[in-house]
Amino acid sequence: MEASQGSCHTEWGWYVSAQQPEDSAAEESRLLLSNELHRQGSSGVSFGFSVFNLMNAIVGSGILGLAYVMANTGILGFSFLLLTVALVASYSVHLLLSMCIQTAVTSYEDxxxxxxxxxxxxxVAGTIIIQNIGAMSSYLLIIKTELPAAISEFLTEDYSGYWYLDGQTLLIIIxxxxxxxxxxxxxxGFLGYTSSLSFFFMVFFALVSAYAVPTMAFSFLCHTSIxxxxxELQSPSKRRMQNVTNTAIAISFLIYFIAAVFGYLTFYDKVESELLQGYSKYLPHDIVVMTVKLCILFAVLLxxxxxxxxxxxALTMVFFSNFPFSWIRHSLITLALNIIxxxxxxxxxxxxSVFGVVGASTSTCLIFVFPGLFYLKLSTEDFLSWKKLGAFVLFISGILVGNFTLALVIFDWIKK
Known part of the structure; x- marks a missing residue:
């Protein structure tokens, strides 16, 4: 199992706990989790870098035109929807952390x-693999199509045919x-530095969007990274990790909202779904617009x-969960994912379009369905307790939203 992200228990330990009385098992689970997390987190990642990593996972979950959404739903409607998604994401993370304390695991798969x-x-592992491969492929597609166009805007002459304007060549090099x-x-945790850089790119993108227009990730899916x-968090505890989550989601919400408002106020009803393309029409070769494009591409890349x-x-836990960490296996799995x-x-x-179908199903499962379903299964609380009722609403909402969204995506796919 991968050393950096393996679960903090063994299946045998889980089996023994499961055979004990309920209260004793829960208490032992909490002690096991606390001891292991403090051992791993003794020289772990700081609060700030953990926030940056989580924000990078949130903001990079999917690229949509926020201003375009606002133009179609109105400022109030958009604000309500964005706030609702943020609160639901935070609550589902709360359920995941609660189950971690109860079961002494720190892995979604476990x-x-x-x-x-x-x-x-x-x-769970299959859902994570499909969702993440789809997301990574979509980000690389954005880089392949947009980076050559961004570079060409810095050039004063036609350099068509050169390697640095070929999307596939640039993609392989990157x-x-x-x-x-x-x-x-x-x-x-090592990616805290690159995540902080990506965050500042997004902040710059939002602050200049009254002039340079934002197209930003409209998703709060960060659960596979939670x-x-x-x-790896320093001085890990449920409260501290919840504070990391709330901070990351709140700042991401603020960035989303600022970007959407300024983008909408720039074009109003002339907003395009691909807003950067709109700015290319009205402000070609503008240095600020070109800089913002590069910032967004680097943010997506990181x-x-x-x-x-x-x-x-997820791949390691399904196929190699009983093997010790190996750099060779670690490198080969990373290489295989990269090639795919x-x-x-x-x-x-x-x-x-292809991964729109995949994303509509897998993202909904990871945010809504799995946290609610697992909490209903594992929690010993009365069904009428607030937490369990909330988990039930989350589960049912996930099924309804997922099926409805998937139907819309497939209908749009077939129509095109």
Missing amino acids: LGFFAFGLPGKVM CVGIVFPLALLPKI LPIYC TVPLIHFPARK IVLLAIYVPDIR
């Missing part, structure tokens, strides 16, 4: 195992030189290595 045995573990080395890092970050971690961990996402970004012509 929560599935604890709730439904091996099928639950495989179900993946070999940046994505693969960063994804090889053994601990997710537990690895929790496991998110890809972060998404490697939960995808690699590069090939998808290069050869699938309409990957956004």
